[in-house]
Amino acid sequence: MSKKWIGNLMLLLASMIWGAAFVAQTEAMKYTGPFTFQATRFFLGGLVLLPVIAVMDKRGNPKKPVTKEAKKYQLFAGIICGLILFAACSPQQLGLMLQLPAGKSGFITSLYIILVPIFGLFLGKKLRPWVWLSVALALFGLYMLCGMGGFSLNMGEGLTLICAVAFTFHILFIDHVSPRVDGVRLSCLQFFTCGAISLVIALILEQPGLDSLLRCWLPIAYTGIFSSGVAYTFQIVGQGYTEPTTASLLMSLESVFSAVFGWLLINQALSGWELLGCVLVFAGVLIAQLPERKKLT
Numbered sequence: 001m002s003k004k005w006i007g008n009l010m011l012l013l014a015s016m017i018w019g020a021a022f023v024a025q026t027e028a029m030k031y032t033g034p035f036t037f038q039a040t041r042f043f044l045g046g047l048v049l050l051p052v053i054a055v056m057d058k059r060g061n062p063k064k065p066v067t068k069e070a071k072k073y074q075l076f077a078g079i080i081c082g083l084i085l086f087a088a089c090s091p092q093q094l095g096l097m098l099q100l101p102a103g104k105s106g107f108i109t110s111l112y113i114i115l116v117p118i119f120g121l122f123l124g125k126k127l128r129p130w131v132w133l134s135v136a137l138a139l140f141g142l143y144m145l146c147g148m149g150g151f152s153l154n155m156g157e158g159l160t161l162i163c164a165v166a167f168t169f170h171i172l173f174i175d176h177v178s179p180r181v182d183g184v185r186l187s188c189l190q191f192f193t194c195g196a197i198s199l200v201i202a203l204i205l206e207q208p209g210l211d212s213l214l215r216c217w218l219p220i221a222y223t224g225i226f227s228s229g230v231a232y233t234f235q236i237v238g239q240g241y242t243e244p245t246t247a248s249l250l251m252s253l254e255s256v257f258s259a260v261f262g263w264l265l266i267n268q269a270l271s272g273w274e275l276l277g278c279v280l281v282f283a284g285v286l287i288a289q290l291p292e293r294k295k296l297t
Contacts, residue, residue, distance in 0.1 A: 007241025011250040014234040019257020021227035022102035023265050024219035031216040033206035034093040035198045040220050042195035045228025049188040063182040077177040078186050082193020088166035091159035100156030101268040106258025107281045108160040112167040114138050114288045119168050138284030144277030252285045
């Protein structure tokens, strides 16, 4: 099997893991508070990446920060990423707590793929013409997902839309700092930062207890080990073996898998109109990732 196919398979597996994570996040809300779950999940995710960093450094990691200035920048970037990650994941988790179906949450979250190029306009980046078509399809799909009773969002849907906007800033910030940092270290630092903030909020608003955490140990283990550690490593390695467009298309399947696993594992079926809305949102996501045709010279 060629490296390209290995990379494609790893990215597909990462999308499946991330899609199933919506179900795990939903199930965890039956036993513990959203911030308690979030703190445990991200601390575990950070711990999982520590041996990955050690192995990469042992093999000669070219992006390992060595100077004092590089280490400071790496720490700064990781903390900022963690703050943005907290702003993105918290409303998503609260939306799932309000019984927003996992599939619907996945598709609304995936709107960040369309929002990234639009927000990029403010940074002077060129917007491809067909992105506007993707926006139109996604908006109409979101209208169907939200019940078609006038364009109004319930609390869970509105929170998840805020999550999509926050993830847009998360991606744009990573795009800005990635040339100067080690990606795995960046992810590890952001996990620990997000986990620490979540723990503080949990201690103030919730009553974290070992008993409640033990009752949802499987969702915590899945989202911490697999969704954070394993899937992120698959993404890093997989993107090194395949072209960016193919990688983006494979990773966008996360939204589809969230709906499939929500139906298969916890019987969260969507209505016909909601399914059509999912199709339109996914079509918009795919169109937004179409590569620009190179001009012949």
